[in-house]
Amino acid sequence: MPKIIVQVMPKQDLLDPQGKAVARALERSGHQAIKAVRIGKRIELYYATTPTDAQLQEAQKIAENFLSNGVIEDVVEVFIEQD
Amino acid sequence: MKIGVVTFPGSLDDRDAARAIRLAGGEPVALWHADSSIKKVDAVVLPGGFSYGDYLRCGAIAAQAPIMKSIIKKAGQGLPVLGICNGFQILVESHLLPGGLIRNEKQHFVCRDQKLRVENIDSAWTSEFQVGDEITIPLKNGEGGYIATEETLKMLEGEGRVVFRYLEVNPNGSMNDIAGLRNERGNVVGLMPHPEHAVEPGFGPDSPVAMRSGIDGLKIFQSVLKSVITA
């Protein structure tokens, strides 16, 4: 099924405690090369047919207004993915 | 005096909030998330819990509920609204209060008797306190870390909009030890700790007087009853 992918990340300058905790765990297990970790979300919206441009724009809006919270998160990418 | 308590799917402390209102001398009115009317209540409490399982983001789905439309509208007209824990998260997601609430710094849920300092009493929900009062109220959250941009923090501090601050221990990594906020007008307050769990002797946090008998939360509900009368 064709889908639109929405990728959301915590804002660059804000604390990401989840990422921080994972980074610390990686460091403990010897992965010194990894300097930081940030964890976001990938959201998949499924469509019956390949989404139109208008639907993509609509998804962009949904992503900004509902799927992410602009105060703490950024929508980094919204794109169509075919299987 | 009628105070509405909204139940969303996954709300947990709704009955407790209703009990607190009753103990403070008010009349609780049950409100349902799917209704659009708030039934002529004089104030509204958004209780704690995990509305919609806290999926997507805490409070995000609840903020879209039909009843929130009228609450947001009425809040703009001065209706006193209190958001406790998940309710605070809903207020933030509804943009009635600025900033955001993220996962606790230590990555797990914490339940503890939390000391707070009352920082501001110019709100519908804090008028019965004195500035500087130190109170103990249970805190229990997994995503209670308050964050905001530096600019917002400066504005909040400058305008005296931080109403409660964590004392001794910052349990969740909140910026500036912020435990509770108000809006500019003072009718909307959100806080992470649960005042409704410190209203009845025997079922609250330990107090110097007796075991599990702290009732510091009661004043929050008494404040709104008074402010609605005088308004």
Added chain:
Amino acid sequence: MIIDTVKQSKIEPDKDQPFAALGLKEEEYDSIREILGRRPTSSELAMYSVMWSEHCSYKSSKIYLRQFGEKVTPEMKKHLLVGMGENAGVVDIGEGLAVTFKVESHNHPSYIEPFQGAATGIGGIVRDILTMGARPIAVMDQLRFGAPEHPDTARVVHGVVDGISFYGNCLGLPNIGGETVFDKVYQGNPLVNALSIGALKHEDLKLAKADKAGDLVILFGARTGADGIGGVSVLASETFDADGPSRRPAVQVGDPFAEKVLIECCLELFAAGCVSGIQDLGGAGISCATSELASNGGKGMKVQLKKVLLRDESLTPEEILMSESQERMMAIVPKKHLRAFKKIVNRHEVEYSVLGKVIRKDRLLINWGKEEIVNVPPRTVAHDGPVYERPVRKPKWQKSLNEDSVQSRGLYRANENSTDLASQFVQIVSSPNQADKSYVTDQYDRYVGGNTALAYPDGAGMIRVSEVSGLGVALATDANGRYCQLDPYQGAQLALAEAYRNVATSGAKPLAVTNCLNFGSPENPEVMWQFKQATTGLADACLALEIPVTGGNVSFYNQTGDTAIYPTPVVGVLGVIDDVARRIPSGWQDEGNNIYLLGVTKDELDGSVWAEVVHDHLGGLPPTVNLSHEKALAELLHGASLQGLIASATDLSEAGLAQALTESVLRFNMGARVWITEICERDAVDKTAALFSESTGRVLVSVGREDDVKFVGLCDARSIPVLRIGVTDNTGELEIQDLATWKIDELRTPWKATLPELFG
């Protein structure tokens, strides 16, 4: 998809069937053929295999569990509204109210996937409680992990605690206590037991039965997916041997939000009188729910399996029958109530589908479209499974273990060296099993509901049931695997005695018992001997204390390779208190109160925390139990608390007086001056025994000066040995004369630090 049908089973009567891979023995398979008069269809085979598994059928334990129903007096049954055999027992607590409670294991899933295993364990026990028509009001959990310093222990601890926190908190049920125990015997097989309690009005009681032909069979809640397929028979009946073919199916994934919605939805359905019978779907899913409902009602059922709402359309009928997808319920709904039923489930946005109806004939008929795939007598699936009297044999090592005592070893006692003795004191009270557990309990919500009267660190949990009168219940659970390894008969009695005493020290009157019996493989005669001893000991003790077992759970196959865990019968005691405002605090609150030790101290250090922590030793015989003394003690505490004579009470058990003193001082930061010389003189024991002996039947109480004479008189009248051993004070210190003086923080800091240092 090729479907094996009843018709096909007759056309192809000798088809080879994989009964062994499904966990069925050849004799069991033969008896299925005999019951049906033909070979089972693959769907029937799936149903029988899962319902006849150890986990669902109790085939190895049944003959011993009967004792709990037999060793009772009419007096004991007086408060029982529902006894053993239902989803959970129901106890009358007065004022037209009742409570239902039960403890259940989720051990195996929690080792494989600690987070989801523990989470769904909570979900399952809460649905059991809900099924009785009750609103769930609290949970507790009994956890046993491997050695604290073992590298794998942190994985399991974090996963299990997070899972309970995630699921329990999201349901809005206060967690009012439990147990956290570490021992290397649980390394490859942790125990995750969960207890839930619910409250209801007598008239709201619901039973899992379909007893009226024509009523509709409705499945509602979450959709059915490929969760834990075969988990019941395979997961719970096989050990964790990593080698060999992996038959571990996916563990179930829990959705606490869906469960919370389901709880509210069910309670509304009950209140509206829409359902005539209800069953939750846990282990064995639809197989279990349909066969039990029909069998309990003495009726049959006709079901269209294609009506089941699926999450994954590719599931086969066999898989649908066995799926353990969580957060599902099956209701029996009279036709005239269907409209009301729909209205309520729709309001909660809960999905449902009408699968079929109850029929007069006692056959369970399941169709897949037009094809009949199941046609069986429901009783043969649900209740008439095999029963085994497995061989029992006292372990070969038992005698030498019992002879290897603290005495015979001549283990060093620091009686003459106060510095050593004082450092043993701190070492013991801050050892992982005795240290502060708030690292765990602070991850659980204990406040939600606003009715929590006692919770950790108090010895028992207590919950108010009636906001009008203050009527409430207290609950405590206990188990000591070390004692049970030394003597399973006595060990089980010790667990009961301790839980009973904990409830009594809270001010409540003990009323009923639940248990979760965690043991190794029943196919091992030595394990079966332990099981026989433990159940017999428990049943005998319940009779002596006059409190009935109302239900419980057996978990076998708790072992790694051939090594079984210590027998660990977790025993939960429920008590009732007319007004929770009368509860007794578990620590000292006021200065100038006299501290009394009730009961007698013997030199009982075998199996003790002292032997474990100081000497890494397990051997000898566990402490003796005197049940009539326990009963008198409980009556004394109850009487004294009614008269308001007791300021605090703490029971003495693991780590003896040392632990009781520490907990009493730390609870509210109240200091004390204590002397132990009189214990040593009166009871003819040394200082080590006075401090660390685990003799039963002892309680530490504090009494205001004004109530002194009355209290001591009460003890004398009941012939309870009483000795004044100290006075509380606000010096901020605990002083034990001729031993040591600690600032309270010198005890609190190490006591608090242990678990965060290991797992934080």
